[in-house]
Every structure is written in C-alpha cells, then in structure tokens.
Amino acid sequence: MALNQISQQHTSLTKVAIGWLLAVFALLSAQLALANAPPTIDSIAAGGPGQAVVTFTPGLANEFSPITGYRYINDDGTLIDYTLGYTSSQPTAIAIDAAGNVYTANASSNSVSKIAPDGTTSVFDITGRFPIRIAVDAAGNVYTANSRSNDVSKITPDGTSSILASTLYGTAADTADGKFGVHPVAIAVDAAGNVYTANYSSNTVSKITPAGDVTIFGETDVGPAAITLDAAGNVYTANQGLGPIGCRPRDCVNVNNVSKIRPDGAAFILGTTGEVPNGIAVDAAGNVYTSNGLSSNMSKITPDGFSTTSETILTTGVSSAPQGIGSAPQGIAVDAAGNVYMPSWLDDNVTKITPDGTMTILAGTGHGPVAIAIDKAGNIYTANSTYGSVTKIIDSSIATYPATGDTSPITITGLYSGTEYVLSLIAVSGAGESVASNSVSFNNVAAIAPDAPTIDSIRPGAGQLTVAFTPGYDNGSPITSYTASCLRVVGSGRVRINVVGSTSPIAVTSMFNGDTYECFVTATNIFGTGPASATSEPFVVGTFTISEPGAPQITNIEPGDAQVSISVSGADDGGSPITGYNAYCFGERLLLGASPTSPIAVSGLTNGVSYTCAVTATNDLGESPTSATSESFVVGAPDTFVPPPLYGTPRSSICFPLKIAPSCFSSSATSSATPVPTSPLWLLGIMAGLLSLVGFRKLRKA
Structure with a gap:
C-alpha cells in the first residue's frame, strides 16, 4: 500500500513537472516568436x-x-521607382534572369551590361555588330540579336561570349526556296533553349537550336520588328512594314499587323494593330498585345483574331489622356493578372492598362525608356536610352x-x-x-547637376549633323559627358537619336536625308544630368551647305628679329576644310604672311617699330572675316637711328577687297630725309651765321 501511494505520488509529481516544462516551453516559444517593437523615426536628412x-x-x-x-x-x-544601375552606353533592350539579374543590350557599343539586384554593374564587351535585342534562357545564358552582322551572340553565366550562329542561312532547302534571315532585330528563347529571331529585311523567323543548327522557321508579313512565344510553341511577330527604316513616306509599305507561326511552320496574319508596332507580348490566355509607337496606343488581339486598339493617346502632340500617359510607347510587357505595361519614350514614365482598359501612370522612369521587363516578383524594369540607366519599379x-x-x-x-x-x-x-x-x-x-548648355550652331550634312555648344556652369563638380539628343519631327516615325561626347562639337549620325529634326544638349556630372538646352529650330538633314570659315582667334604673338610668329585657333571651317591662314600686320607699312597651318610667320618687319596684326582663314569658298586685332608689339632691338616721318606728307589709307573689319587701315609714308626746320630761332641763327661769314670775308680782304 505504501509503495502504491509512493508510486502514485511520483506519477503526480512527474505530470506536474511535465506541465511546468510545457508551460515554460510555450512561454519561450511565444517570446521567440514575438517580433520586435517598431522603431521611431526622429529625423531624416x-x-x-x-x-x-x-x-x-x-x-x-x-x-x-x-x-x-x-x-x-x-x-x-x-x-517607388529608382535607378537600379547604369549601363555602359545607351541600351536598346532589357531582359531578366531567374536570380533577378538585369541585362541590357547596348547596340552602339556592341556590348551587354549586367546589373545585379544590389546595383553592381559589369559589362560584357563582345557581341556581334549592333546587338539591338536581348533574351535570357532558364539556365541564365544571354542571347543578343545582332542586326548588322546577321547573327546571334551567346553569353554564358561566367561571361564567355561566342557567336551561336548566323541567321542568314537556314537549311539547303531554305536557301533553295530563297528564304534567308537578314537583319535580325528581335529575339526570343523557348523553354528548351531554342532561339528565334525576327528578320526585318527578309520577312522571316530563324530558329537556332542550342547546338547552333539554323532553320527558317516561318515567314511573316513585311518588316517584323518584335517577337514573342506562347507556352504552346507558337511564334508571334509585330510587323511594321518598311516605314521606320530607310524609306520616304510615299515609298513605305505600312502593314501594321501580327503574324502567327505555328510549331509546324504554318503562318498567317492573326490580326491588325495600331501604327508602327514596336513591341509584342502574349498572356497566359493567348491574347497578344502590341505597343504602337507612331499612333501612341496599344492593340489587343484575341486567339481567334479579334483586334481592338486602345484610345489614341497622342493627338497632334497633345495628350488626350490624363497627365500625358503613354506617348510614343516603346516595348510592352504583361503580368500574370493580365495587366499591360508600356514605357513612354517621350514622357519618361510607364503606363499601366488593366484588363478592363483603365489607363494610369504607374511610375516615372529615367530619360528615354525604350524597353520593359517584369521579374517573377512583379517588379518592373525599364532600359532608358538617353543616359544609359535602368529603372526599377516596386x-x-x-x-x-x-x-x-x-x-x-x-x-x-x-x-x-x-x-x-x-x-x-x-x-x-x-x-x-x-x-x-x-x-x-x-x-x-x-x-547639383550642371546647368544647361547653349547650342551655338547645328550644321546638317548627309545623313548626319554636327552640334556645337557652349557648356553651362558645372556647379562645382566637373562635367563628365554631354549628350546631344535629336528628335525626328517630320518623317517616318518619331525617333530620337542620342549621342554622348566629352566636348563640343558632337557629331550625330544614323539620320535620314530629307527628314526634319530638332536637337537639344544636356550635361552630366557625378550628381546627375542637368536641364536641357533650349531646343533648336527644326532643320532638314541632307540639305548640307558650305560657306567661308568663321573668324579665327589669335592665341599667341611671338616677335622676333624683323619678323613675328602668330598662332591661331578656333575657326569654324564652314563645312569645308580650312586650306590656310593669312596674316596682316600694320606698322610703318602693311606686311602680309600666309601659312597652310598655324603658326603664321610674317617677315620683313622693321626692328624697333610697333605693329598690330589680324588674321583670316580660308577654305574652298573664300576667306573669313578677320580676327580681333592683336595688342601692339615691337619687333627686335631698336636701330641706332629711326628716321621720323616726313613732315607735311598726307596720311594714306590702305584698303583690301577682303572681309576685313575695319576694311581700311591708315598708314603714313616714311622717308629718311631730315625735317625742314621752320622755327624763328633757327632763322635768326642762319642770319647771324651769314653776317658772320660776310664779316670774316671783309676782314680777309682788308
């Protein structure tokens, strides 16, 4: 009995102990799971x-x-939108891998930039020529469509770059049928690692296997400019026609539609779009969307080919939607919920269009967004061409x-x-x-970014122009670069060209003769890019005219023995190379010098005489106005005797049939003759001398 009671008591104590342990464990668990109390912000600076x-x-x-x-x-x-990082040059496309790394294709520098989630940037410098679009596969390999070398570059995750294949030729049967892949301007990759390119100039789609085997997958309508794939393996291209590249409006073929190519290669027109579709995307239900750059709107095409287009947002330069949403969209993306996003190249923001058609400004971007992508978390990224940056929107x-x-x-x-x-x-x-x-x-x-530069002149040429400008104040931080931005305002599509330079002038190329452009210039330092200069007056490229040079500047005068050396700079050549310089030096007489380059030597000067000089520049069209006249200077050591000018001789004027300002310079004739004295004291002296001579002769006779 006693043992039984002891056993029962032991059991009771064990249960109590276990209960206490469970209670303590529960309290500890609750304490461990308790998050910290929130902080209190005191100030932000x-x-x-x-x-x-x-x-x-x-x-x-x-x-x-x-x-x-x-x-x-x-x-x-x-x-919130913020700058994730900067690219090596002006990006033209963007893609994201599964780890959240962002890649941009930088067409002007033939490179790819990689920006990690923390903003760290690295650059892969080797691609084909003009990588205009980019894609990433599931393994993290990066591909670029190189439009000018007609090939595709592959960059592995370790940065190794190679040419995967040329798009030009497919199989022997493709070649026999006259099917080629000329000018790949868009690229996509499927789940198996097959790469597809839209070939603008041959109206085809090339398919490249991971092994590099190429076939012409199918044909499109005229001018395929963008490409996408759906989960079933169908390929879609947005077809512009020939409008945006190299034609005059009367010669253009503007098709504005979407081609669909089935996995078996069968192709047909799925539906129509707005004007100049430049981006394409497909949602999970098979609806296709295009961004239409010229008509500034979005088109939606259902799987059965029914096409609808959103309202035209830009009308004669004035936005009809709130706050200027979406003018000149460049690229398009769609999320899992069916929301569509388009970057506005002219408004520097992103437009969001919900499935019911509601349009709003989602957020701002950097300057000149030209491409857009969405990561698996729903974050949005834009590649901004003007200053080479990537914006992340969260x-x-x-x-x-x-x-x-x-x-x-x-x-x-x-x-x-x-x-x-x-x-x-x-x-x-x-x-x-x-x-x-x-x-x-x-x-x-x-x-404190730099102040706005001032455009001094714009000289259009054949397919290009030169922008000369005066920098604004750097606000205490040295200017690191300048960007000349030229917008085509009359011609086939609103296209902006941005060229970065380190000094004035900046040459802007890849322009179309006969089209009208307007330009502005910005300056950048470590704090950012400052305001733009005033936009230039419109001008037509290809109407290049040449003229006489502008006036040069005298930078240095070096007098010597009976000569002078004059250094010059800063003459605008007027569009025709400067062939030489002339120097005009004025002292006791006019002396000339000429030289094909600076400096200019003028000889025959008289030592000890004071001179001033002016210079002109010449090209094939003639002579410039004169420079500002130099300060006076004396040549060589003075002679022992310098004859004064002849008294009473009138001053003469020397004039030139040149663009000299002033056109005439006064000079005095010189003579070694002594002056004729006219003072009465001298006359008295002469008379006294004569009288003395007469008196001396009389004394001798006596």
Missing part, C-alpha cells in the same frame, strides 16, 4: 546623391531574437529597399533626387518583421 540618412530610436527589443537590420517602405500609396507595400547598418542612423540608397517620399522603417529579426514605424515626409533635395 539628405545624404549623398540619391541617399537619405535616417536617425531613429529602436523599439522594445526581443532579447531572444535580436534585430538583424531594417528596411524601409514608402507610405504615399504609390509605387510596389510600396512589398518594398525591401536596401538600408545600411542595423543601428541608428542608417543610410537609405537608390532614391531619386527631387522626389517626395513618405518613409517608414521596419525592424527585421529572426522572429519576423515589426510593424511599420511612424511615417516621415522627406524630399531628396536635387543634387
């Missing part, structure tokens, strides 16, 4: 370019789950923007200068995230 320094008081900490860091959110109810409710440090203060990066933010902090720990802190408004004060 501007940091470096695109940065804010946040000072805060931490919330009550969970000692079992220490804070590992902080993230911030924007509470103003909009998306929903503020899921934003996890970087912040450095886990104690106060922390630095927030990636902010736009001059943008108003409403910021909150969230503490992050192993137990999870705290609720958001208090919200504080902050305007990231614009960094």
Whole structure:
C-alpha cells in the first residue's frame, strides 16, 4: 500500500513537472516568436546623391531574437521607382534572369551590361555588330540579336561570349526556296533553349537550336520588328512594314499587323494593330498585345483574331489622356493578372492598362525608356536610352529597399533626387518583421547637376549633323559627358537619336536625308544630368551647305628679329576644310604672311617699330572675316637711328577687297630725309651765321 501511494505520488509529481516544462516551453516559444517593437523615426536628412540618412530610436527589443537590420517602405500609396544601375552606353533592350539579374543590350557599343539586384554593374564587351535585342534562357545564358552582322551572340553565366550562329542561312532547302534571315532585330528563347529571331529585311523567323543548327522557321508579313512565344510553341511577330527604316513616306509599305507561326511552320496574319508596332507580348490566355509607337496606343488581339486598339493617346502632340500617359510607347510587357505595361519614350514614365482598359501612370522612369521587363516578383524594369540607366519599379507595400547598418542612423540608397517620399522603417529579426514605424515626409533635395548648355550652331550634312555648344556652369563638380539628343519631327516615325561626347562639337549620325529634326544638349556630372538646352529650330538633314570659315582667334604673338610668329585657333571651317591662314600686320607699312597651318610667320618687319596684326582663314569658298586685332608689339632691338616721318606728307589709307573689319587701315609714308626746320630761332641763327661769314670775308680782304 505504501509503495502504491509512493508510486502514485511520483506519477503526480512527474505530470506536474511535465506541465511546468510545457508551460515554460510555450512561454519561450511565444517570446521567440514575438517580433520586435517598431522603431521611431526622429529625423531624416539628405545624404549623398540619391541617399537619405535616417536617425531613429529602436523599439522594445526581443532579447531572444535580436534585430538583424531594417528596411524601409514608402507610405504615399504609390509605387517607388529608382535607378537600379547604369549601363555602359545607351541600351536598346532589357531582359531578366531567374536570380533577378538585369541585362541590357547596348547596340552602339556592341556590348551587354549586367546589373545585379544590389546595383553592381559589369559589362560584357563582345557581341556581334549592333546587338539591338536581348533574351535570357532558364539556365541564365544571354542571347543578343545582332542586326548588322546577321547573327546571334551567346553569353554564358561566367561571361564567355561566342557567336551561336548566323541567321542568314537556314537549311539547303531554305536557301533553295530563297528564304534567308537578314537583319535580325528581335529575339526570343523557348523553354528548351531554342532561339528565334525576327528578320526585318527578309520577312522571316530563324530558329537556332542550342547546338547552333539554323532553320527558317516561318515567314511573316513585311518588316517584323518584335517577337514573342506562347507556352504552346507558337511564334508571334509585330510587323511594321518598311516605314521606320530607310524609306520616304510615299515609298513605305505600312502593314501594321501580327503574324502567327505555328510549331509546324504554318503562318498567317492573326490580326491588325495600331501604327508602327514596336513591341509584342502574349498572356497566359493567348491574347497578344502590341505597343504602337507612331499612333501612341496599344492593340489587343484575341486567339481567334479579334483586334481592338486602345484610345489614341497622342493627338497632334497633345495628350488626350490624363497627365500625358503613354506617348510614343516603346516595348510592352504583361503580368500574370493580365495587366499591360508600356514605357513612354517621350514622357519618361510607364503606363499601366488593366484588363478592363483603365489607363494610369504607374511610375516615372529615367530619360528615354525604350524597353520593359517584369521579374517573377512583379517588379518592373525599364532600359532608358538617353543616359544609359535602368529603372526599377516596386510596389510600396512589398518594398525591401536596401538600408545600411542595423543601428541608428542608417543610410537609405537608390532614391531619386527631387522626389517626395513618405518613409517608414521596419525592424527585421529572426522572429519576423515589426510593424511599420511612424511615417516621415522627406524630399531628396536635387543634387547639383550642371546647368544647361547653349547650342551655338547645328550644321546638317548627309545623313548626319554636327552640334556645337557652349557648356553651362558645372556647379562645382566637373562635367563628365554631354549628350546631344535629336528628335525626328517630320518623317517616318518619331525617333530620337542620342549621342554622348566629352566636348563640343558632337557629331550625330544614323539620320535620314530629307527628314526634319530638332536637337537639344544636356550635361552630366557625378550628381546627375542637368536641364536641357533650349531646343533648336527644326532643320532638314541632307540639305548640307558650305560657306567661308568663321573668324579665327589669335592665341599667341611671338616677335622676333624683323619678323613675328602668330598662332591661331578656333575657326569654324564652314563645312569645308580650312586650306590656310593669312596674316596682316600694320606698322610703318602693311606686311602680309600666309601659312597652310598655324603658326603664321610674317617677315620683313622693321626692328624697333610697333605693329598690330589680324588674321583670316580660308577654305574652298573664300576667306573669313578677320580676327580681333592683336595688342601692339615691337619687333627686335631698336636701330641706332629711326628716321621720323616726313613732315607735311598726307596720311594714306590702305584698303583690301577682303572681309576685313575695319576694311581700311591708315598708314603714313616714311622717308629718311631730315625735317625742314621752320622755327624763328633757327632763322635768326642762319642770319647771324651769314653776317658772320660776310664779316670774316671783309676782314680777309682788308
């Protein structure tokens, strides 16, 4: 009995102990799962370019789950857009891999830029010529369509670049049928790693296997400019016709439609689009969408070929939609919910169009967005051609923007200068995230970018022009580059060409003779790009005229023994190479010198005489106006005797049948004769001398 009681008591104590242990474990678990209390923002101050320094008081900490860091959110109810990174030159296309790395095709530099999620940029410098579009496969291999070398480059994840294949030739049967792949201007890759290119000048689609085998997959309508695939293996191309490339309006063939090519190669026109479709995308239901650059709208084509086009957003240069949404869209993307996104090349923003057709401005971008992509998390990226950047757009409710440090203060990066933010902090720990802190408004004060340059002249030529400009003030930070941007305002499509240079003038090429353009210039330093110059008056490319040179500038005068050496610079050649310089030096007489280059030697000058000089430049059309006249100078050591000018001789004028200003210069004739004295004292002296002579002779006679 006693043993039984002892056993029962032991069992009871064991149950109590287990209960206490479970209670303690539950309390510990609850404590471990308890997130930290939110911090309190005390102040926000501007940091470096695109940065804010946040000072805060931490919330009550969970000692079992220490804070590992902080993230911030924007509470103003909009998306946040910020510059993720910069490319090596002006990007023309964008793609994203599964790890969130962003790639841009940089056509002007034959390169590919890679921007990691943290903004770190690297450049792969080897592609074919003019990589105009880009795609990434599931393994992280990058492909570019190289339109001028008619091939496809492949870049592996380790950066190794090679030419996968030429698009020009398919199988022997393709060649026999006259099917080629000329000028690939768009590219897509399927789940098996097969690459497809839209070939603009041959109206075909090339298919390249991972092994590099090429076939002409199918034919399209005229001028396929964009390409996409659906999950079933169907290929779609947006066909512009011949309008955007190299034709005059009366000669253009504008088809504005979409071709569909089935996996068996059968091709047909699926439906029509707006004017000049330049981007294409397909949703999960098989609906096809195009961005239409010239008509500034979007087209939707259902699987059965029914076409609809959104309202025309740009009408004679005035937007009919709120806030100038979507003018001149370049590229298109669609998300899993069927929302469509288009970057506006002229308005520097992204338009969102919901399935019911509602259009809104989603967010801003960098200058001149020309391509768009969406990652698996729904973040949106644009490639911005004007200044070579990538913009990332994130929903503020899921934003996890970087912040450095886990104690106060922390630095927030990636902010736009001059943008108003409403910021909150969230503490992050192993137990999870705290609720958001208090919200504080902050305007990231614009960094000091350079002032606007001033355009001095624009000289159009055959297929190109030269922009000369005067820089604006650099605001204390040296200017690193200038960008000349020229917009085609009359011609086949609104196209903007941007050329970066280090100094004035900048040559802008790849223009079309007979088309009308307007240009402006911007300057960039480490703080960003400043305001643009005033836009030039419209001008027509191909109406090149030449003229006489502009006046040169005298930069140095070096007198010598009976000669002078004159250095000059800065003469505008008037469109025809300068063939020589003339020098005009004025002292006791006019002396001339000539030379094909600077400096100019003028000889025959008289030592000890003061001279001034002016110079002109010549080309095949004639002679320039004169430069400003130099300061006076004396040649050589003075002679022992310098004869004064002959008294009473009138001054003569020397004039020239040249563009000299002033056209005439006064000079005095010179003589070695002594002056004729006319003073009365001299006369008295002469008379006294004569009288003395007469008296002397009389004394001798006596």
